[in-house]
Amino acid sequence: MTGRLFGVGLGTGDPKLLTLRAVEVIESADVIAYHSARHGRSNARRIAAAHIREDHVEEHLVYPLTTETTTHPGGYRGAMDEFYEEAAARLAAHLDAGRDVAVLSEGDPLIYSSYQHMHKRLAHRYPTETVPAVSSISASVAALGRPLTEADEVLTVLPGTLPTEELAARLASTDSAVILKLGRTFPSVREALRVAGRLDDAWYVERATMPEQRVAPLAEVDPETVPYFSMAVLPSKLGDPSLARPDTACPPDSVTGRRKGEVVVVGTGPAGPLWLTPEVKGALATADDLVGYTTYVKRVPERPGQVRHLSDNKVESERAEFALSLAAQGRRVVVVSSGDPGVFAMASAVLEVAAEERYADVPVRVLPGMTAAHAAAARAGAPLGHDYATISLSDRLKPWDVIARRVRAAAEADLVLAIYNPASKERRWQVEALQELLLEIRKPDTPVVVARDVGGPTEVVRVVDLAELDPETVDMRTLLIVGSSQTQRAERATGGTVVWTPRRYPD
Numbered sequence: 001m002t003g004r005l006f007g008v009g010l011g012t013g014d015p016k017l018l019t020l021r022a023v024e025v026i027e028s029a030d031v032i033a034y035h036s037a038r039h040g041r042s043n044a045r046r047i048a049a050a051h052i053r054e055d056h057v058e059e060h061l062v063y064p065l066t067t068e069t070t071t072h073p074g075g076y077r078g079a080m081d082e083f084y085e086e087a088a089a090r091l092a093a094h095l096d097a098g099r100d101v102a103v104l105s106e107g108d109p110l111i112y113s114s115y116q117h118m119h120k121r122l123a124h125r126y127p128t129e130t131v132p133a134v135s136s137i138s139a140s141v142a143a144l145g146r147p148l149t150e151a152d153e154v155l156t157v158l159p160g161t162l163p164t165e166e167l168a169a170r171l172a173s174t175d176s177a178v179i180l181k182l183g184r185t186f187p188s189v190r191e192a193l194r195v196a197g198r199l200d201d202a203w204y205v206e207r208a209t210m211p212e213q214r215v216a217p218l219a220e221v222d223p224e225t226v227p228y229f230s231m232a233v234l235p236s237k238l239g240d241p242s243l244a245r246p247d248t249a250c251p252p253d254s255v256t257g258r259r260k261g262e263v264v265v266v267g268t269g270p271a272g273p274l275w276l277t278p279e280v281k282g283a284l285a286t287a288d289d290l291v292g293y294t295t296y297v298k299r300v301p302e303r304p305g306q307v308r309h310l311s312d313n314k315v316e317s318e319r320a321e322f323a324l325s326l327a328a329q330g331r332r333v334v335v336v337s338s339g340d341p342g343v344f345a346m347a348s349a350v351l352e353v354a355a356e357e358r359y360a361d362v363p364v365r366v367l368p369g370m371t372a373a374h375a376a377a378a379r380a381g382a383p384l385g386h387d388y389a390t391i392s393l394s395d396r397l398k399p400w401d402v403i404a405r406r407v408r409a410a411a412e413a414d415l416v417l418a419i420y421n422p423a424s425k426e427r428r429w430q431v432e433a434l435q436e437l438l439l440e441i442r443k444p445d446t447p448v449v450v451a452r453d454v455g456g457p458t459e460v461v462r463v464v465d466l467a468e469l470d471p472e473t474v475d476m477r478t479l480l481i482v483g484s485s486q487t488q489r490a491e492r493a494t495g496g497t498v499v500w501t502p503r504r505y506p507d
Contacts, residue, residue: 002095002096002098002126003030003095003101004126004128005091005095005103005119005122005127006025006029006100006101006103006128006130007103007105007115007119007131008109008131009132009133010048010106010107011106011134011139011209012106012107012134012135013207013208013229015047015048015050017133017134018051022131025129026102026104027053029056029101030057031057031058031059031099031100031101031102032045032102032104033060033087033101033103034060034061034104035061035062037063038064040060040062043106043229044106045058045104048104057094059087059091061114063083067184084117087118088121091103092126095122103115103118106136107133108133109131109133110132111135111136111137112159112181136208136231137178137180139209140178140231141233141235142208143209144203144205144215144235146236147235148176149236151304153176153236153237153238155174155175155178156170156171156176158171158177160179160182160185161185164195165192165195167179167188168193168195168196168278169278170278171196171234171282172196172198172282173281174281175236175285176235176237181228182230183230193218193232196282197286199218201235201237202218202219203216203218203233203235204216204226204230204231204232204233206226206227206229206230207230237285260330261327261330261331261332261362262327262333262362262363263333264332264334264365264366264367267337267339267340267341267342267343267345267369267370267371268280268299268338269339269369269455270338270375271453271454271455271456275370275375275455276369277368277370280367280369284336285303287334288305288307288326288333289307289326289332289333290306290334291311291335292309292337292346293310293311293319293336296338297336298310300336309322317353319335320352320353320354321353323350324353328358328362335350337369339370340369340370340371341367342366342368343371343372343390343420344392344420344421350364373479375451376418376449376461377418377481380451380463380498381489381498382499383416383447383449384481384501385501386416386486386503386505388415388416388418388501389415389418390417390420391403391418391419393423393430393431394421394424400430407434407437407438408437411442414485415484416482416501417438417480418479418480418481419480419482422434422474422475422476425476428471431480435466435469438466442482442485443466443485444465444467446465446466447466447489448480448483449461450463450474481499483499483501484501487499487501488502
């Protein structure tokens with residue numbers, strides 16, 4: 001009979017937060033193991049001290065390094081892996097001798113803990129029990145005294161050791177967050193919060209439940225005073241408004257005293273949340289008002305307190321003016337476009353109206369999105385692998401003779417063509433006219449990608465010859481990619497037709 005391995009969660013520092021099961025396991029175990037840095041002081045042992053007997057065998061597992069550099073041939077990771085292997089071997093010797101081993105773990109044993117490294121090496125070999133505990137996440141939120149998540153809000157748990165850019169991207173795209181492992185990473189975490197536009201929402205919690213506990217707005221914390229046992233918290237945006245900090249995302253104007261608003265024009269991609277950028281997700285999450293075409297705004301999840309202004313697809317100037325007027329009143333306004341807002345979408349309409357003198361003081365930002373052309377091209381392969389032209393067939397805002405001249409010029413230049421807005425219920429003849437024009441210049445077997453509802457539930461992507469293109473299969477939700485003289489296609493053994501345009505062009 002071997003001994004049993006226990007991973008015992010101790011909570012975050014206050015011995016009164018030990019669970020009954022944790023106390024029972026500690027008192028009955030034969031061996032008590034705990035980790036510490038080279039200074040020898042173990043918080044885990046301190047928390048459990050009242051339940052450790054004089055006759056307990058203690059295994060003090062001392063890390064060879066924490067943040068120092070090392071000459072180990074495997075670097076930091078190699079040195080730590082070697083230490084964990086040696087520590088696991090020490091514990092295995094007790095288990096083989098039939099002794100029960102309790103490995104003490106601050107917080108919860110399987111959340112960023114030291115115990116988990118023993119668990120991975122020993123749990124498949126010996127009977128094992130993990131005793132859960134109050135995690136540092138739960139303790140810090142309790143110390144802050146604000147709800148962490150509510151309703152459909154998403155919680156993201158992040159290590160502060162991530163690169164600043166990665167942290168910023170993840171923070172921009174979530175509702176609530178906690179960031180662990182601060183200490184020396186604090187300047188990077190603070191910068192990531194600033195880049196993500198979340199710094200003024202963030203709180204700092206240090207040594208939660210311990211006598212030295214400290215809670216403060218993160219923006220006011222001196223980086224030189226931040227220990228490892230601290231974390232950043234972005235609490236629920238739907239929490240008790242009486243606990244909220246003053247809104248600093250749009251500070252008041254120094255002259256008028258009124259809060260300054262802004263307009264952010266975003267692209268949500270062709271369809272669905274998978275193609276939303278983190279930056280766009282962040283803008284949508286923090287907006288007071290959403291303005292846009294009904295179909296596009298309805299793709300955005302509803303949030304309590306947010307006002308949605310839906311309109312027809314043919315009132316771009318009016319929509320832009322309405323958004324700017326809201327921002328002039330101090331509102332944070334997001335204008336929603338599909339695809340990329342700067343490609344046949346709302347960015348140009350908003351900027352045109354914003355150029356008027358009355359809106360000169362209203363900030364306008366444009367956030368990029370996945371374009372329909374790029375999404376369709378990816379589904380087909382790489383038809384846009386070389387030079388290409390993007391042209392809209394809609395003659396609502398420009399005459400057909402201009403469209404025809406541009407199509408002819410691009411075709412004669414042997415560019416791949418990405419055709420937007422090819423047809424609608426009222427406008428059917430342009431696709432046939434396009435086909436006739438191109439057949440004067442391109443070979444009949446030129447590949448054409450017919451991509452409808454890319455990313456949506458009725459997605460269909462086909463590859464046909466230019467001569468075989470059927471205008472009746474094309475509508476407003478379709479994008480066409482017409483190959484150049486160099487565009488190639490092949491049937492894959494794995495199924496389907498792949499299309500690509502080589503990056504080399506013949507002399």
